[in-house]
Amino acid sequence: MHIMEGFLPVFWCVVWWLVALPCLALGVYQLKKVLSADREALPLLGVTGGFVFILSSLKLPSVTGSCSHPTGTGLSAIAFGPWITAVLGAIVLLFQALFLAHGGLSTMGANTVSMGIVGPLVGWGIYRALRDTPVNLYVTVFLAAAFADLFTYFTTSLELALAYPAQVGGVGSSFVVFMGIFAITQVPLAILESIILVLVFKYIVQLRPEILVRLKVFPEGKIMAAGRDA
């Protein structure tokens, strides 16, 4: 999902950095607020952020004959919302740009928008839509995580299509081509990732349901019921 250093024209580098920066600023602000309000939020941040680190380092082969990696941003988006998740995503992307030559500093704005902002925002939107409905809590986590992953790659495809419209068919036909490379590869990975994240969420519900209740991640009754059930 990384757009490699040098593969995005200067104009689009600037555009995506300008989109990413205010979101990151809001994320840092929210992060400070959450952590000063409740010290017990830190372990949850560590666990959800840790999974962004782990899962985005795993380059898995896929059915299309190429490799890609999950994003792991779903849990953090559910627990802390998309803006704090953007900060976590940016930390991972910075590590990868500096030490792994995956993505780069000029394309980091675009990569932050896809992995840190749009993906988590979509996942969070699905979670918010389902949170107070009778839909099972684990199903909600699964869907949010899967869509956070898929929409990351959807966004990368869109970013590349906008920067490189095809001579015939323009942005639309470029988008289809890039979706073929990024998004189709991603479908099995997104499903696998989401099942793993559901499992992790189950362990959080078992070990520390209090923090999920306090941060109002899900209604208390739902969390307690899930804890008894698991």
Added chain:
Amino acid sequence: MLRRYRFEILAVIAILAFCTLFLRVGNAEFAGSDTVGSSQIAKITGIPEEQFHPLVWQWVPPSGEVESTLFALQAAIGGIFVGWFFGYWKGLKEQERERT
């Protein structure tokens, strides 16, 4: 029992199913989708890939081995956080149990 561990069972099935997908693919290259994406950019623009230069200077790991070390390091850092805090929660729970 089966219900209690349903997600663990589901995860194992999903991982196995994921692995079996590749029994059929045969000798595909499994290059990174980032690389495939970059070649596609070269194809659309008609500019060879070698002519795309970094806009900002970038350190590149000297070999695939070094790169895989650093990737492992990234996963390890994440693992430390996850393990540390799950351990912390586990400890808290034990403590609460002893108190009551």
